Amino acid sequence: MFRFIIRRLVITVPLVLVVISLTWGLIRLAPGNFYSSEKALPPAIEKNIREKYGLDKPWYVQYGRMIGNVLRGDFGLSLRYQGQSVNQILAQTLPVSATLGLLAYGLALVVGVAAGTLAAVKQNSRLDYISMALAMLGISVPNFVLGPILVLIFSLNLYWLPPSRWGGFPSWNLVLPVLTLSAVYMAYIARLTRAGMLEVLRSDYIRTARAKGLSERAVIFRHAMRGGLLPVVSFTGPALAFLISGTVVVERIFALPGLGNYFINASLNRDEPLIIGIVAFTSILIMLLNLAVDIAYGLIDPRIRY
Amino acid sequence: MDGILLSIRDLRTYFYTEDGIVKAVDGVSFDLRRGETLGIVGESGSGKSVANLSIMRLIPEPPGRIVSGEIIFDGEDLLALTPREMRRIRGKRISMVFQDPMTSLNPFMRISRQLMELTQLHLGHTKRQAYAHAIEMLERVGIPDARMRVDSYPHAFSGGMRQRVMIAMALACEPELLIADEPTTALDVTIQAQILELIKRLKRETGMSVILITHDLGVVAGMADRIIVMYAGKIFEIAPTAKLFATPANPYTKGLLRSVPDPARDAGRELYQIPGLPPDVARLPPGCPFAPRCALAQERCRREFPPFVQIAPDHHSLCHFATEVYAESVREKEAKGASDLNPL
Ligand SMILES: Nc1ncnc2c1ncn2[C@@H]1O[C@H](COP(=O)(O)OP(=O)(O)O)[C@@H](O)[C@H]1O
Ligand SMILES: [Mg+2]
Numbered sequence: 050m051f052r053f054i055i056r057r058l059v060i061t062v063p064l065v066l067v068v069i070s071l072t073w074g075l076i077r078l079a080p081g082n083f084y085s086s087e088k089a090l091p092p093a094i095e096k097n098i099r100e101k102y103g104l105d106k107p108w109y110v111q112y113g114r115m116i117g118n119v120l121r122g123d124f125g126l127s128l129r130y131q132g133q134s135v136n137q138i139l140a141q142t143l144p145v146s147a148t149l150g151l152l153a154y155g156l157a158l159v160v161g162v163a164a165g166t167l168a169a170v171k172q173n174s175r176l177d178y179i180s181m182a183l184a185m186l187g188i189s190v191p192n193f194v195l196g197p198i199l200v201l202i203f204s205l206n207l208y209w210l211p212p213s214r215w216g217g218f219p220s221w222n223l224v225l226p227v228l229t230l231s232a233v234y235m236a237y238i239a240r241l242t243r244a245g246m247l248e249v250l251r252s253d254y255i256r257t258a259r260a261k262g263l264s265e266r267a268v269i270f271r272h273a274m275r276g277g278l279l280p281v282v283s284f285t286g287p288a289l290a291f292l293i294s295g296t297v298v299v300e301r302i303f304a305l306p307g308l309g310n311y312f313i314n315a316s317l318n319r320d321e322p323l324i325i326g327i328v329a330f331t332s333i334l335i336m337l338l339n340l341a342v343d344i345a346y347g348l349i350d351p352r353i354r355y
Numbered sequence: 356m357d358g359i360l361l362s363i364r365d366l367r368t369y370f371y372t373e374d375g376i377v378k379a380v381d382g383v384s385f386d387l388r389r390g391e392t393l394g395i396v397g398e399s400g401s402g403k404s405v406a407n408l409s410i411m412r413l414i415p416e417p418p419g420r421i422v423s424g425e426i427i428f429d430g431e432d433l434l435a436l437t438p439r440e441m442r443r444i445r446g447k448r449i450s451m452v453f454q455d456p457m458t459s460l461n462p463f464m465r466i467s468r469q470l471m472e473l474t475q476l477h478l479g480h481t482k483r484q485a486y487a488h489a490i491e492m493l494e495r496v497g498i499p500d501a502r503m504r505v506d507s508y509p510h511a512f513s514g515g516m517r518q519r520v521m522i523a524m525a526l527a528c529e530p531e532l533l534i535a536d537e538p539t540t541a542l543d544v545t546i547q548a549q550i551l552e553l554i555k556r557l558k559r560e561t562g563m564s565v566i567l568i569t570h571d572l573g574v575v576a577g578m579a580d581r582i583i584v585m586y587a588g589k590i591f592e593i594a595p596t597a598k599l600f601a602t603p604a605n606p607y608t609k610g611l612l613r614s615v616p617d618p619a620r621d622a623g624r625e626l627y628q629i630p631g632l633p634p635d636v637a638r639l640p641p642g643c644p645f646a647p648r649c650a651l652a653q654e655r656c657r658r659e660f661p662p663f664v665q666i667a668p669d670h671h672s673l674c675h676f677a678t679e680v681y682a683e684s685v686r687e688k689e690a691k692g693a694s695d696l697n698p699l
Contacts, residue, residue, distance in 0.1 A: 253458040259413055260453075261473050261524070262445035271472070275463040351508040352462060 061336045068332045083128045083319040124326035129318045135326035146296050146307035148218050152227045157234035165242025187236025196229040196302040213303045226303040230295050246277035286342040290335045360564050361387040366424035368409045375637040379405040381588040392565040394575030397585035400633045403568045407534045412441050447477040450525035454537040456517035460509040467505045473527045492523040515546035536568045573615045584608050587644035588636050594670040604672035604681035607645050
């Protein structure tokens with residue numbers, strides 16, 4: 050187990066370097082640059098700027114410097130947010146995105162597992178049909194549609210909840226963005242849980258548990274849940290990755306100062322250090338989260354040995 | 356030794372499927388005495404498991420339903436109990452061992468916990484008592500190093516060892532009735548004999564009653580006091596073991612007996628098989644369900660459902676020609692007895 054974790058951590062380093070190299074290459078391939086807008090600058094000024102940021106050096110020197118920064122964990126200064134380092138921006142925006150993401154996934158887990166388990170236990174009941182219909186809806190409505198609809202209903206019509214902006218944690222401002230981000234995961238987890246539980250409830254060892262005289266509650270919670278939730282655990286790895294891209298959209302819709310919103314701005318502005326910083330940070334995060342999921346899987350299923 | 360522990364009267368368990376009503380068990384009646392071992396044999400699909408799951412009230416519902424009948428256990432009709440009352444009987448007074456030990460234990464739970472939950476539930480054991488009892492039970496069913504292995508997960512055990520664990524679980528609360536549903540079918544031949552020996556020994560030690568289900572007459576021969584032969588959800592023959600083997604009164608039983616391997620008789624010959632396949636119990640013809648496969652079948656067999664003929668007070672057979680088949684068996688036995696006495 051320990052060696053498995055070390056091996057996975059070691060592999061993370063080259064993977065992240067590949068990801069940021071690709072990102073860097075793509076930024077360079079795209080036309081335009083951070084200092085020019087529509088109007089062309091006088092050549093002398095442009096030359097000054099290029100020298101100041103080292104853009105006059107050959108590409109491999111620039112690439113080497115960028116990789117060096119990443120390896121040191123210091124992504125340098127933002128080109129657009131004057132006087133702020135990329136690390137400072139990460140430190141400010143991460144709590145916003147993390148709050149949003151964790152709340153959304155936590156809510157999705159609680160509601161999804163509960164709904165999926167109930168649907169499985171009461172298979173073909175009205176409850177089952179209703180929750181699965183809702184789940185189908187949750188999966189098919191994209192978050193950039195759901196968000197504005199929720200705002201329309203709960204903010205602009207009913208005046209129950211604020212439509213946008215960051216209000217810290219906890220605050221009513223979080224409700225709509227968290228719901229918007231959570232919906233698709235909730236729906237997916239409900240379906241996965243239902244399928245997993247149905248399969249387990251049919252299995253021989255559940256019949257054994259019933260033959261022991263255990264109550265239905267013990268059969269479901271003690272015996273069936275673990276196996277039934279394995280698909281949800283494996284889904285959590287990819288889900289967290291998508292969750293991060295989901296926050297990009299939701300932060301944009303609700304004007305929240307999170308990583309995702311800054312990432313979009315950085316891309317529009319060609320703020321190369323900030324882009325590299327956010328990409329490097331999120332890719333490390335995704336790999337670590339996936340590792341955590343694999344470890345959790347191993348802890349739940351004793352048959353798995355690393 | 357005396358007294359009836361379990362009495363089943365006209366049990367009918369049906370499954371309501373898209374293909375129609377599967378009459379998995381259709382009018383089964385029998386008694387089981389205290390301390391008796393009853394063998395139930397029949398080809399797969401004959402309703403052996405469904406009959407016994409009905410006793411435990413573990414029929415998946417829907418699609419299944421116990422349509423009618425009585426299951427009197429120690430004077431109480433199990434079918435009239437509330438679910439809660441039934442749970443106090445399951446695992447405590449009636450236990451079951453299933454066919455496939457590889458899938459019948461919870462793979463995510465330590466063996467210790469799977470054993471402990473039983474005695475904590477039914478005997479009110481504390482954790483400590485339950486743990487000690489778990490080790491004791493594993494030792495009793497012959498698991499070496501029980502103390503060290505009690506905390507393993509099932510995947511660390513072989514098939515034979517897992518079946519021993521299942522038996523330990525079944526016996527943890529000293530039940531009055533053990534139902535073993537093909538407990539050796541999924542195991543290697545050498546392991547099979549060990550498991551049967553174990554059940555025999557534990558039965559001797561505890562005096563419980565046993566229902567041993569199998570599709571192999573060879574398995575029950577040395578175990579059961581009496582044998583029930585099932586076919587298409589019905590009892591075709593019931594007799595004490597020695598009588599059933601020596602003088603069967605049903606053509607289906609004779610077919611089953613011929614398909615038991617006998618090295619003395621079959622050396623070099625291909626093993627006998629009853630021709631044809633077991634019927635679809637959702638679409639039974641009006642007559643005898645075995646008629647299409649029976650060498651003795653007459654016109655009447657295809658038309659009329661056969662009577663349950665009493666050959667002797669403890670010997671019954673479901674066949675239009677039960678007396679004839681019985682008489683033939685007696686003749687064969689006498690001829691064989693004569694040739695045994697007179698080896699020339
Ligand atoms: N859950 C179920 N749904 C539908 N049919 C079933 C179900 N369980 C058993 N049956 C049917 O009941 C009949 C008897 O099955 P079973 O008792 O398992 O036979 P066996 O004698 O091999 O133990 C078979 O025809 C089987 O298809
Ligand atoms: Mg069976």
